[in-house]
Amino acid sequence: MNRIRVAMIVDDFFPSSGGIGRSVQTQLEELTALGHEVTLIVPDRFLEKPRLGRTIETPTYYLNGLPAHLSILHHGDRRARRLASDTKFDVVHTHTERGALILGAKIAKLQGIPHLHSFHANIAGTHQTVHAAVFGTLLYQGLIIPSLRRAAGRPHKSPRLPSMREETGGLAARLDWAGFAAIAAQVDGYTVPSPFMRDLIDTCAPEPLHGYVVPTGVNRTMLGAIREQRRDRIDGGTRFISVGRLAKEKRLDVMLRAFRRAGVPDAELVFVGDGDQRTKLKAMAVGLPVDFRGHVPSVHRIAYELVNADALVLASYRFDSQALVITEAVAAGLPVLYCDDRLTVGLSPESALLTGPDVKSMAEGFRALADRERREKMSRATAGLLPGLMPERTADATVQAYQELIERKMRG
Structure with missing residues (x-):
C-alpha cells in the first residue's frame, strides 16, 4: 500500500471536545499505524499535541467560555496558500463544517487534490429539544454553504428537501439535510458514521454523490x-x-x-x-x-x-x-x-x-x-x-475512500 499524505483539519479543540475529537484521534492512530503520513491542522488553543504525525497549530476565532463547537479556524486565502506551499498532501480530510471545511476546500483546490469531508454530528436532531438550534441552520444556509461554494469553485444546483415522512423533525431539520447535501456536492466525497445519514443526504442531492459509511470504532x-x-x-x-x-x-x-x-x-x-x-x-x-x-x-x-x-x-x-x-x-x-x-x-x-x-x-x-x-x-x-467495531476497520474504510478519490481525481 502506497503511503498517503493526509491533511486532517478540524475546528474543535483537540482532543478534548468529545466525539469528534475521539474520532479524529482514532483515525490519527490507526492511519499512522498503517504507515500513512497524517498532518493535523487544529486550533492552537487548549491543544494537547499528539505524539504521532505532525501538528500545525492554527489560530481560531473563539471567545472564552463559549462551547467548543463555536471555535472557527482562520480560513483566509493567505493562510490557505501558506499551508498549501508548506506541505504537499495527497488528500484533504475535514471533520467540521466551519472554518476547517472552507480552509480544506481552498487547500484542495490549490494543490489539485481530492477533498473528503466527514459529517459527525446530526444537527437536524437538535431542533426538537433545543429551539435555538435554528440559528445553526440559518448559519449553514446563509454563511457556511455560500462560503464553501466560493472556496471550492464548483458548479452547484439547489438540493431538495427530504419529505416530512423521511424527516419528521420539522422544516429546520429538513433544511439541515438539504444543507448537508449542498456541502457534499462541493467536496469530492463524504463520510458518515451511520447508514441513515447517507440515505438522507443522498435523497436531498440533485446529482449522485460519493458517500461512504464509516463508523467510528472503539479507540x-x-x-x-x-x-x-x-x-x-x-x-x-x-x-x-x-x-x-x-x-x-x-x-x-x-x-x-x-x-x-x-x-x-x-x-x-x-x-x-x-x-x-x-x-x-x-x-x-x-x-x-x-x-x-x-x-x-x-x-x-x-x-x-x-x-x-x-x-x-x-x-x-x-x-x-x-x-x-x-x-x-x-x-x-x-x-x-x-x-x-x-x-x-x-x-x-x-x-x-x-x-x-x-x-x-x-x-x-x-x-x-x-x-x-x-x-x-x-x-x-x-x-x-x-x-x-475494531479501530482498524475504521482506518481500512477511510483509506479505501482516500484511494478511490485519489484515483478518480487522477483520471479527471
Missing part, C-alpha cells in the same frame, strides 16, 4: 482500559448506566421519568458526565437510587464504570449520528436499552432492546432488562459485534 486506549478493568461489585442489584453530556438533546429527563415509573427493585441509575442539565436532573432524581458521577476525564475511570454496570441506557431520539458510547458498551459486554430506531452501529436484536421513545415504553424496557438471565444472554451476543 484502542479505551479498549485497553476496558480489558484491564475487573468487576468488583458484589451486590445483586441491577446497575443501569448513562454515559455522556447532561444535555437537553439527550432527553435524560425522559430517562429519569421512565426509571421512576419502572420501579425496578434493587436497581440504580448512574450518570457519568456533566452538563447544563445537571441541576434540573438532580432535582428530578430526589428520592430515587440515582447517582451523578460528574465529569470523568480519565479513560480508565470511564472503563471502570462500564465494566461495573449491567446495562447501558440511551434516551436520545433522532439526535445521535452513531453514539460512540454504544461501541464502548459492546467492548465492555453491556446490553443496550435505546429508543432511536435509526441507530444501527454496534446494535443487534440479540444484544440490545429497542423501545418506543416515550416514558411508558422506556419504563417497560427497564423492567425487561432487570431480568439477569436475559441480560447475560444479551451480553454474550455483544462478542459477535466487536470485530466489526
Whole structure:
C-alpha cells in the first residue's frame, strides 16, 4: 500500500471536545499505524499535541467560555496558500463544517487534490429539544454553504428537501439535510458514521454523490482500559448506566421519568458526565437510587464504570449520528436499552432492546432488562459485534475512500 499524505483539519479543540475529537484521534492512530503520513491542522488553543504525525497549530476565532463547537479556524486565502506551499498532501480530510471545511476546500483546490469531508454530528436532531438550534441552520444556509461554494469553485444546483415522512423533525431539520447535501456536492466525497445519514443526504442531492459509511470504532486506549478493568461489585442489584453530556438533546429527563415509573427493585441509575442539565436532573432524581458521577476525564475511570454496570441506557431520539458510547458498551459486554430506531452501529436484536421513545415504553424496557438471565444472554451476543467495531476497520474504510478519490481525481 502506497503511503498517503493526509491533511486532517478540524475546528474543535483537540482532543478534548468529545466525539469528534475521539474520532479524529482514532483515525490519527490507526492511519499512522498503517504507515500513512497524517498532518493535523487544529486550533492552537487548549491543544494537547499528539505524539504521532505532525501538528500545525492554527489560530481560531473563539471567545472564552463559549462551547467548543463555536471555535472557527482562520480560513483566509493567505493562510490557505501558506499551508498549501508548506506541505504537499495527497488528500484533504475535514471533520467540521466551519472554518476547517472552507480552509480544506481552498487547500484542495490549490494543490489539485481530492477533498473528503466527514459529517459527525446530526444537527437536524437538535431542533426538537433545543429551539435555538435554528440559528445553526440559518448559519449553514446563509454563511457556511455560500462560503464553501466560493472556496471550492464548483458548479452547484439547489438540493431538495427530504419529505416530512423521511424527516419528521420539522422544516429546520429538513433544511439541515438539504444543507448537508449542498456541502457534499462541493467536496469530492463524504463520510458518515451511520447508514441513515447517507440515505438522507443522498435523497436531498440533485446529482449522485460519493458517500461512504464509516463508523467510528472503539479507540484502542479505551479498549485497553476496558480489558484491564475487573468487576468488583458484589451486590445483586441491577446497575443501569448513562454515559455522556447532561444535555437537553439527550432527553435524560425522559430517562429519569421512565426509571421512576419502572420501579425496578434493587436497581440504580448512574450518570457519568456533566452538563447544563445537571441541576434540573438532580432535582428530578430526589428520592430515587440515582447517582451523578460528574465529569470523568480519565479513560480508565470511564472503563471502570462500564465494566461495573449491567446495562447501558440511551434516551436520545433522532439526535445521535452513531453514539460512540454504544461501541464502548459492546467492548465492555453491556446490553443496550435505546429508543432511536435509526441507530444501527454496534446494535443487534440479540444484544440490545429497542423501545418506543416515550416514558411508558422506556419504563417497560427497564423492567425487561432487570431480568439477569436475559441480560447475560444479551451480553454474550455483544462478542459477535466487536470485530466489526475494531479501530482498524475504521482506518481500512477511510483509506479505501482516500484511494478511490485519489484515483478518480487522477483520471479527471
